Amino acid sequence: MTSRDVYRYQGLSSPRSIRLMVLHQNANLNSAQGLTCDLIEASADAPPSYFALSYTWGGELPSEPLIIQIPCTGATRLLITPNCAMALSLLQRSMKRRFKTRRHISVWVDAICIDQSKTEERSIQVAMMAEIYDRAKRVIVWLGENYAPKSWNSLAVSKPLSMLPRIEYDHNHGQDLSAARRRYQYIVCNETTLHRLRLAPYWTRVWTLQEFAHKTAAILCCDSHLLLFANLAHLLAVASKDETMPTQQGLDLHVNLYKCQGTTDRPFRAATNQLRRVLSMKASEPRDKIYALRALSPGVLGKMRVNCQQPIGEVFHEATRLMVEEEGSLRVLYFANRAKTTVGVPWDKLPSWTVDFATEDAEMRGSHKYYYKSLCAVSGGSKPILEFSRDGKSIHLRGVHVGRVTGLVSDIFPASSKCMKGTGCVLDNKIKDEMEGEPEQTFQHDCQSRYLDILGNFLKDVACLNKPDSQIYKMSSSLCRLLWWIIQGPKESEWSSSTPSSLTGQGMTAVSSVVEWDSRHFGSQCRVALRVGRLFFTSDQIAGFAVTSVREGDVVCLIAGLDHPFILRPRKGGYGSYTLVGPTVFAGAMGGEMWAANENELENFEVI
Incomplete structure (x- = not known):
């Protein structure tokens, strides 16, 4: 391909103009003739009827030629990715069957209709993308050759299953319906096809969220037939799924937004559990992690x-x-402690509470569920009291200072740890000396468990402190309360009559019995309840569990409007000035016990 053959974009006449690809129909469906089209300019406010293609670039290099006809000068070529070329070829075949007398169809494709080399044009067009997809006659979703259904037949009969979710609420027949749901699922659809569809990288791309939320969105099958997603959604609602797969989480978010499309109240809120899922999604350009959500969060x-x-x-x-x-919410601060990994960003010059929306750090995804899902109210259900500085660099918050972290900080607990059933391990002898006269306690676990090594070493450090017995007892009681809260959940944050008698020991024995009780309830397997974080004690002998970056000298604060305590780090030379470290679980505070009785007692924290 010579330089004269290369297509060169002409600038658009106005900021409200878009390009449309007029795809020519081949006379013969089996023709080997390449893709041929015209590119025309249209008004975004009154465009002709067109289809919008939603697909993923997938990191492919443009290598397939698209022939673009130019009046007076003839044919030119633009290289597109193989995935895009296949989608257009299948769409061409599909439209040929549906519209036998039509010689061409209009399609909007981002990689073709936007001059990607012009930053100014790209900024204008990206701002209009939600509107472009919304005005389309239909959004065509292409999952890719390896993930799209081979034909619509295997999934087309999903529509009759729409009755199952509605009748499932009859509790008298719940078990029968669950069995019937599973039985019909395997009868009426190809499970392999459904599983492959779930694994599509399409569901992990952030741009596809706003593209997909269209009432007439349809899946393009490999045989060029279209399957309305409204029908497929019925099957997905009753089919089994694996919540741990990133693609499944992304698919669920797509389905939720699809179901809410057309409502006056947009379904996406910037500081909710949806944001946690969005942060794990991918984008070719870091800024797109924000720009792709503009239409879903207009306010x-x-x-x-x-x-x-x-x-x-x-x-x-x-x-x-x-x-x-x-949003009038501080919930987004839960994500500010994730490692800042986006390259080229001077993080040391930005506020500590700035979230890296394109981080590669997956630590917070699923490993601290009690930060997102647990029902607690350390600030007594108070509303946020906040004020930004004029330059927007610092945020002034109100709350209560409840402790300072000492040098007693554990190593980082793993995300998981191997445990072999039936093996026993006792506490270190130095710890047992502290338990003299008490019955020996054992953990039913693999003694090579990294998780229990870290916990045991931390308990040993506590037992070896040169402190009065009363302080050691206070520390062990606080640690028991913390572990029990994490293991049992916030509803069991207090010792109660239902607590097993084995947990009523004193000193470190009570701590070991908590772990042993948890092990027994998981088939003598050691459950890693403390995931990817550190245990610590404050100078007041109160135990906490925080994010991995906690260190000596940090302070534990209860902030108005936040359900969990937060770790703040005092800035050198700045009285009352802090940087944000991250959320924590703190013994004796999770139910609001340490919150101020009067708002006038709250302290001022400047977080920079």
Whole structure:
């Protein structure tokens, strides 16, 4: 392909103009003729009827030629990715069958209709993408050759299953219906096809969220037939699924947003569990992790102006501030402690509470569920009391200081740990000396468990402290309360009459009995309840469990509007000035016991 053959974009005449690809129909469906089209300019406010293609670029290099006809000059070529070329070829065949007399169809494809080499045009077009998809006659979803259904036949009969979710609420027939649901699922659909569809990388891409939320969205099958997602959604509602798969989590979010499309109240809220899922999704360009959500969050992220040249750090800082300010919520701060891994961003010059929305750190995904799902109210259910500085660099919060972290901080607990059933391990002899006169306790676990090594070493450090017995007892009681809260959940944060008698020992014996009780309830397997974090004690002998970055000198604070305590780090030379470390679980505070009785007693924290 010579330089004269290469297609060169002409600038659009106005900021409200878009390009449409007019795809020519081949006379013969089996023709080897390549893809041929015209590119026309249209008004975004009154465009002709067109289809919008939703697919993933998938990291492929453009290698397939697209022939673009230019009046007077003839044919030129634009290279597109193989995945895009296959989608257009199948769409061409599909439209040929549906519209036998039509010689061409209009399609909007981002990689073709936007001049990707012009940053200014890309910024304008990206800002209109939600509107472009919304105005389309139909959104065609292409999952890729390895993931799209081979034909619509294997999934087309999903529609009759729509009755199952509704009648499932009859508790008298719950078990029978569950069995019937599983039986019919295997009868009416190809389970392999459904599993392959779930694994599609399409569900993990953040841009597809707003593209997909269209009432007439249809899956393009490999045989070029279309399957309305409304029908497929019925099957997905009753089919079994694996919540641990990132693709399954992304698929669930797509389905939820699809079901809510068309409502006046947009379903996505910037500081909810949906954001946690979005953070694990992918984008080719870091800024797109924010820009792709503008249409789903018009009252918050929709206020941001799309600028593909704006520094990434500034985009993330502005997005975090808007989520706090416009939502009136501090929930987004739960994500601010994730490792800042996006390259090229001067994180040391940005506020510590800025979220890295494109981080590769997956630590917070699923490993601290009690930070997101547990029902607790350390601040007594109070509303946020906050104020940003004029430059937006610091946020002033109100709360209560409840402790300072000492040098007694554990190693980092693993996300999981091998445990072999039936093997026993006793506490270290130095710990047993502290338990003199008490019955020996054993853990039913593999003594090579990294998890229990860390816990045992931490208990040994406590037992070896040169402190009065009364303080050691206070520390062990606090640690028991903390472990019991984490293992049992917030509803069991207090010792109660239902607590097993084996947990009523004193000193470190009580701590070991908590772990042993948890092991017995999991088939003598050691459950890693403390995941990817550190245990610590404060100078007041109160135990806590926090994110991995906690260290000596940090302070534990209860913040108005946050359900969990947070770790803050005092800044050198700045009285009352802190940087954000992350959330924590703190013994004796999770139910609001340490919260101030009067709002006038709250302290001021400047977080920078």
